[in-house]
Amino acid sequence: MSERTKVDVTLAVNGRPYRVRVEPRRTLADTLRDDCGLTGTHLGCEHGVCGACTILADGQPVRACLMFAVQCEGMDLRTVEDLADGDRLHPIQQAFWDNHGLQCGFCTPGFLMLAAGYLEQNPDPDEDELRAVLSSNLCRCTGYQNILKSVRQAAEVMRA
Amino acid sequence: MSYVGSSVRRIEDRPLLTGKARFAADLCLPDQLHMRVVRSPVAHGRLLDIDTSEALAMDGVEAVWTREDIREVPPIDFRMPWVEGLERFRQPMLAGDHVRYVGEPVAIVLAEDPYLAEDAAELVFAGIDELDPVVDPVAAGPGAIETTVVEKAYGDLEEAFGDAPVVVEMELAVGRHSGVPMETRGALAHYDATRSVLEMFGAAKVPHHNRAAIASMLGLPLGAVVLREGHVGGGFGIRGELYPEDVLVCLAALRLGRPIRWVEDRREHMLAANHSRDQVHRIRAAVEPDGWIRGVIDEFWVDQGAYLRTHQVTVTELTTSMLPGPYAWPAYRSRGHVMLSNKTPCGTYRAPGRYESTFVRERLIDVIAHRIGLDSAEVRRRNLVLPERMPFKRGITALGTELTYDSGDYPGLLDRTLEYLDYELLTADLSRRRSDGESVGLGMGFFVEKSGLGPFDGVKVTVDEAGHVLVITGAASIGQGVETVLAQVCADTLGVGIESVRVRHGQTDDLAYGMGAFASRVTVMSGSATLIAARRVRRKALEVAAAVLEADPGDLTIDRGRVFVRGSAGGPAITLGEVAQRLRPGLTGGEPGLTAEGWFRADHMVYPYGVHAAVVRVDPDSGLVEVERLVVCYEVGKAVNPELVNGQIAGGAAQGIGGALLEDFAYDESGQPLAATFMDYLMPTIAEMPEVEVLLLEEAPSPLNPLGVKGAGEGGITAVGAAIANGVADALGCPEEVTRLPLGPERVRRIVRASLKGVSGVRPDPRFDPVS
Numbered sequence: 001m002s003e004r005t006k007v008d009v010t011l012a013v014n015g016r017p018y019r020v021r022v023e024p025r026r027t028l029a030d031t032l033r034d035d036c037g038l039t040g041t042h043l044g045c046e047h048g049v050c051g052a053c054t055i056l057a058d059g060q061p062v063r064a065c066l067m068f069a070v071q072c073e074g075m076d077l078r079t080v081e082d083l084a085d086g087d088r089l090h091p092i093q094q095a096f097w098d099n100h101g102l103q104c105g106f107c108t109p110g111f112l113m114l115a116a117g118y119l120e121q122n123p124d125p126d127e128d129e130l131r132a133v134l135s136s137n138l139c140r141c142t143g144y145q146n147i148l149k150s151v152r153q154a155a156e157v158m159r160a
Numbered sequence: 161m162s163y164v165g166s167s168v169r170r171i172e173d174r175p176l177l178t179g180k181a182r183f184a185a186d187l188c189l190p191d192q193l194h195m196r197v198v199r200s201p202v203a204h205g206r207l208l209d210i211d212t213s214e215a216l217a218m219d220g221v222e223a224v225w226t227r228e229d230i231r232e233v234p235p236i237d238f239r240m241p242w243v244e245g246l247e248r249f250r251q252p253m254l255a256g257d258h259v260r261y262v263g264e265p266v267a268i269v270l271a272e273d274p275y276l277a278e279d280a281a282e283l284v285f286a287g288i289d290e291l292d293p294v295v296d297p298v299a300a301g302p303g304a305i306e307t308t309v310v311e312k313a314y315g316d317l318e319e320a321f322g323d324a325p326v327v328v329e330m331e332l333a334v335g336r337h338s339g340v341p342m343e344t345r346g347a348l349a350h351y352d353a354t355r356s357v358l359e360m361f362g363a364a365k366v367p368h369h370n371r372a373a374i375a376s377m378l379g380l381p382l383g384a385v386v387l388r389e390g391h392v393g394g395g396f397g398i399r400g401e402l403y404p405e406d407v408l409v410c411l412a413a414l415r416l417g418r419p420i421r422w423v424e425d426r427r428e429h430m431l432a433a434n435h436s437r438d439q440v441h442r443i444r445a446a447v448e449p450d451g452w453i454r455g456v457i458d459e460f461w462v463d464q465g466a467y468l469r470t471h472q473v474t475v476t477e478l479t480t481s482m483l484p485g486p487y488a489w490p491a492y493r494s495r496g497h498v499m500l501s502n503k504t505p506c507g508t509y510r511a512p513g514r515y516e517s518t519f520v521r522e523r524l525i526d527v528i529a530h531r532i533g534l535d536s537a538e539v540r541r542r543n544l545v546l547p548e549r550m551p552f553k554r555g556i557t558a559l560g561t562e563l564t565y566d567s568g569d570y571p572g573l574l575d576r577t578l579e580y581l582d583y584e585l586l587t588a589d590l591s592r593r594r595s596d597g598e599s600v601g602l603g604m605g606f607f608v609e610k611s612g613l614g615p616f617d618g619v620k621v622t623v624d625e626a627g628h629v630l631v632i633t634g635a636a637s638i639g640q641g642v643e644t645v646l647a648q649v650c651a652d653t654l655g656v657g658i659e660s661v662r663v664r665h666g667q668t669d670d671l672a673y674g675m676g677a678f679a680s681r682v683t684v685m686s687g688s689a690t691l692i693a694a695r696r697v698r699r700k701a702l703e704v705a706a707a708v709l710e711a712d713p714g715d716l717t718i719d720r721g722r723v724f725v726r727g728s729a730g731g732p733a734i735t736l737g738e739v740a741q742r743l744r745p746g747l748t749g750g751e752p753g754l755t756a757e758g759w760f761r762a763d764h765m766v767y768p769y770g771v772h773a774a775v776v777r778v779d780p781d782s783g784l785v786e787v788e789r790l791v792v793c794y795e796v797g798k799a800v801n802p803e804l805v806n807g808q809i810a811g812g813a814a815q816g817i818g819g820a821l822l823e824d825f826a827y828d829e830s831g832q833p834l835a836a837t838f839m840d841y842l843m844p845t846i847a848e849m850p851e852v853e854v855l856l857l858e859e860a861p862s863p864l865n866p867l868g869v870k871g872a873g874e875g876g877i878t879a880v881g882a883a884i885a886n887g888v889a890d891a892l893g894c895p896e897e898v899t900r901l902p903l904g905p906e907r908v909r910r911i912v913r914a915s916l917k918g919v920s921g922v923r924p925d926p927r928f929d930p931v932s
Contacts, residue, residue, distance in 0.1 A: 023275065039186035040179020042393075044342045045426040049838035052342060080179035093177040097169055100803045103811060104639025105176025106183060106342040106393030135847040138838070140342045140394050141639055143810030143876075144846040 009073050013038065014082035022069045029053045029064035032079060040080040040109050044138070051137030054110040054117075055079045061117035080109035083116065091157040092116055092150070101150035103141035110137050115151045123159050130155075163648035163658055164867070167803030171658065172643040181391040184346030184362035189419035192348070193222055195409060196277035197422075198267040198284045199431065200259035203295070203502040203831025207255050208287035210267055215280040220272040222416065224284060225408075227254045233377055233411060236402050239369055239470040242477050242560070243308050251467035251505060253404045259288060260466035261502050262833055263431025265404050270412055270420065293831035297499035298440050298461045305500040307464070310473055312480040314555040315491030320455025324446030328528050333900045334516045334881065336438035336463065337823035339509045339815075340843060343393020344429045349409045350419035356384060360410055363387040363666060365400025365636050366676035371668045373402050374410055385410075389666025395638030395677065396815070397508035398434040401470045405432075430836045434471075434507030435825050438463040439479065441520045447528050451539040455491030458483055458520070464498050465505035473498050474559070475506065478513025478610075481558035485521050485608045486570045486769060487543040502831045508678070510815060511874040514609060515881055519901060522605035522882035523889075530895035536886070537578060540606050544570040551863075558765065559613060559679075565767045566870075567860045568795060574606065577771040577793040580855055590775070594893070599778040600788070603886025605879030608769045611871025612684030612864070614762035617675050619689040621650060621697045622755035627721045627737030629654065629661045631693075634674020635686040636666045640873060641804045642682055646690045648800055649867070653694035654701075655718030656736065680768075680871025683800055685760055688865045693758025701754060704739045766862040768870035770794035772816075772879035776887035780912045783905030785821055785888055787848070790880070793855040797862045797870040805872045810852040812876020818844045819877075820884040824902050852876075 011018045013036055020035040029046075032038045032055070044052035046065045053064040056078040083090040092115050095101065102108045111134070118125070118133050125133070130151060139147060175181045212224040235250035255266045266286050271277035297304035321327065347362035358380060363370055367387040375385040392399065405422055412420040424432070441460040445453050462476050476496035483494050509515075525543075529536035545552050547569040554563040586602060593600045620632040631650050635642055643663040651658040664670060675685065698718065705723035706713040709732050717726040724733035736754065745752035775789040792809050799805045822842040826834040835841035861868030881901050888908065889898040894915035900907065 025275070033186075034188075038179070039183075040181075042183065042343070043185065044344070044393075045838050047426065047837055047839070050342060050426075084178050089174075089177065096177055097173050100167075100170065100807050102173060102176055103641065103807060104342070104392060104394040105173070105181055106391075106639075108176055109179055112177070131846050135845040138342065138843055138845060140340065140396070140815070140843065141811045142807060143812075143814035143852055144849050145810055145851050146807060148846060 007070060009069050011036065011069065011072055011077060012075065013077045014079060020069065024068060024070050026069050027065055028067040028069050028072055031069035032064060038079050038081050042106055042109055044107065049138070050107070051114060052107050052110040054113045054137065056113055056117045059117060059120065061114045080112055083112060092154040095150040095154040095157065099146045099150040099153060101142065101146045107137060107139045111139065111147055115154060119155050119158055123155065125155065163652050164800050167801055168644065168648060168658060170641055170644040171647055176391070183343055183391045183393055184348065185423040187348045187361050187390070188421065189348060189350055192419035192421045193270045193272065193416065194274040194277045195412060195420055195422040196269045196281040197265045197405060197428065198269065198281045198286070199428070200255060200262060200264040200266050202259060202288055202290055203262050203293035205259050205288035205290040207257060207259050207266065208289060211285040212267065214283040215269055218276065218280050220276050221269060221280045223270045224267060226267045227256050230254060230411065233407065236404065236407065236470060237373060238468070238472040239366065240472055240474045242473050243310065246307055246468055246472060249307050249468040249500065251404065251469060253407060261504050262831060263428070263504060264466065268408055270416065293502035295501060295503065295827050295829060295831050297463050297501040307468060307498045307500060308473060310476045310480050310496045310498065311494065312556040313493035315455060317455050317457060317491045317493055320491040321446045324454060325449055326447040326532060327444060328447060328524065328531055329444040330524060330527060331440065331442050331899060332520045332523055333440040334437045334519055335902050336435050336825040337819045338434060338436045338825070339396025339398040340841070341394030341396055341399050344424040344426055345399065345403065345405065345433060346423040347406050347409045348419060348421045349413040351413055351417065357386050358384060358410055358414060359386045359388065360406065361388045361390060363389045363400065364392040364638055365395055365678055367636060367666050367668050368634060368674035369676065370402045370406065374407060377407055378411060378414065387668045389636055392638045396510045397436065397512060397678065399638060400636065401434065401507055426838065427836050430841060431504055431833060434469060435465060435504045436475065436506050436509030436512065437516055437819065438506060439516045443520055443524055445524055445528060447532065449532055451528065451532060451534050451542045453487065453489050453543050456489050458494040461497045461499050463501050463503065465501060465503045467505045469505045469507050471507040474508055475512045477559065479517045481556055481563055482514050482608065482610065483517035483521055484554065485518060486545060486606050488545045489543065503827055510812060511609065511878045514607060514878045515819065518605055518607045518879045519881040519885060522879060523885055523898070526886045526889060527896055537574065537583065537604065541571055541574055544574065546571065558610060561764055564764055565608065566764065566862050566864050568769055569860055570769060573769065573793055573795055573857060574771060576855065576857065577773060577791065580793065581773055581791060599780055599891045600775065601887045601890025602773065602775050603883045603888070603890055604771060604773045605882030605886065606771050607879040608767050609680065609871070609875045609878055610765045610767055611680035612762060612766045613679040613681045614685065616759055616761045617685035617689045618671060618673055618757055618759045619686055619693045620671060620755065620757045621690065621693040622753065623697060623736045623740050625737050625740045627660060627735050629656055631661060631663045631690060632670045633663065633665045633686050634671045635682045636677035638677055640808065641801065642677065645683055645800050645804065646686060649687050649690045650694045653691055654698050656721045660721060680873035683869050684766060684865055684871055685762065687800060687867050687869060688760040689758045691866050692760055693756050696756035696758060697754060700756065701736055701739045704742055705734050708734050762864060764864055766864050766870045768794065768796055768872065768875055770875050772883040774883035774887040776884060776891055778888055778891045778908060783908035783912065785884070785903055785908060787817055787850050787884060789853065790850050791853045791855070792876060793857065794875045795857040795860050795870070796872050797860060798858050798868040799856055800867065800869065802856060805856060806854045808872050809854050809876035812874060813852045813880055814844050814849055816877040816880025817848060817884070819901060820881040821902050821904065824904065
């Protein structure tokens, strides 16, 4: 593709500006992964169903595979790389670790960001709400019960 | 403290939680090219000219290759060749004279950018003279190709069936579904001139085998090929087998002298990676009025898809050997026809041959119980192999080994399950709910799993001079917790803290041999090898320490890396790191280094077993099946890490529910796949999942390995289809009509209509159409 068709975009990811030059059709997920080097955001389906690429855009969980990088200028983007504070895991990460909430770990960043976005706005969800929210992402390893347990524990810790 | 038996947190989780993991698509090399595969859009046809000129003319396209360009590369060989003479059914790297399924690789495009490669691939035009496809090879009769028939038999069938008081015959089928890991496949290959090796990242499951296969196919010395396994996003049988794309990436890297990267997209994955299951059985049982089954004859057809891939006829082989499951039937014959069709080729998927045969066998048991008027749990009990017959020789083989159940108390496990369920109370409660108008039911499935396939695996344990321990294994890690489990075994055996143990897997230049991760084998095989290697290291450490501490090696012990005289932890001691320092070459007369290899060999598999029970609720109007409860009672001999075993079971159960109710690689009559996205291929979300209730039993340790373990990777899935199908039959009050998985809404509504027409006790609902 010739350089003419590319545009300059500045993305604010995890509080840091990334100046990238991308085709308008380039997805946010590909841009984060290949242009910003943030490969923690995973691509499981590229059609918006599995949720492995879930990140936070202005605090809302979104599918990074369904957005274009050029749409995201000016947004506050957060990815899984931003969750931990140095060596200290975020309560959601800690809870996934404590409760065996992951096996292969491929879907994990998406679930972590989904839960982070949701719990920041709904600190005290009931069981049904939580199940409804978590049903937006797919996991093929765990059968989900430890993911649910992990998010419940994280909610408690975050409220405390 | 003992790590083995305790649910320690996984040592491999931190990078996975922080976004620092390295899956295949996370890897890049400078100057890399991107490969895109052009795939057949039709199910069957003669492949005429392939026009690549337009694609080649695009700026940034380096090469476009078709069959002409790779003539010297042979097809991928069978990894598990059970039957001779089937080589002609192997898949070519790129389609030759014919295309045989939608998604078959026809050409590859190599370009500077993945978006560009995809654009160019759309400009490659393959002329195809379409032919009639075979979509249903069972119905097609002589129009379909039968590659071979796998048969196993024992006992006197004539005697069993001769004057049998009751004969029950059924046709039962399991649909086409597969592992569908969340990570699609991917590979990155380059030629590393500094070491003169071709290196491929993105290997999984069986890196050592695949290295040898790639070396042989490309005419390279074994030592000139290195395969690397990084993080792997789920395996389930399909991931890590050698596929054409892996070889093409390597070939292009060699020829073009640049790194080649390929990342599969999801649609490709649904068309190109192995499918599985897809069997139709016609089964017949000779039964006594008291429920004793004298003999079983089974004839089945496997829709293998367009080619025989690496597994060859493994699934058929396992279906025939494992169909009798836990029962002592004195006579049995099973004949599996391996059929080709114009669909995606099949391989193994978690509990291959057992998910299918358990559905068939356990559905049959429920129908037998109905015919003779007995409770189905009672029919199961009357046919179980009794503990006093263990080890139980079946008189047939499985995967080239003698089929001998190593240990177990099957009736005991059934009792435990019924007790846990509070069986009589539960069935009474369900019966009350049914009379109140709900369609609820209980279904069960008893199964025997197989695990720990040999013939060997090796582990090397090394302690460095600072006391850090490195475990190198020839096994692979596909996300199941291999690192943690091997570290637990090593830490206990050696006497160190688990935090000082690192585990490295899946690197073919680390260890000369490695069998990989499949068939629930890693804890059995590599766990045992770790134990052996760590024991040898411990012995060596004690000998050195004994000389230093002027004590008898037999009086010494090791705790948290310190060696001292047993009972005097505060006395003189030497650390394992200090022992290693004394074992530098030149300082020791013997073998240098505090290191040892351990090899574990096994001629027989070990056989875990269990029961699944499902309480289901059916909405007869919508046909929706809800799994209210799923109970898995499973005997593993010894759980090295109970939480990880529970995780394996819960995850397997979810996949089992998918195969029982949702997942279906359907095709239309022209062979076009109808489920190529996650919008059409439905996998369970948390909304479809009950809390899986796991009863983990450790009462029948295997006598065949030093840990006493039996594999736990597959028992979570094995009988889910059977239990749910039996539950639906119970819920609808139509014991004989549930004959096919998956039980999607349409199929369930058809069963409801059939039951309303024929079965007494249910008031016909005028809203339903008559059965056609």
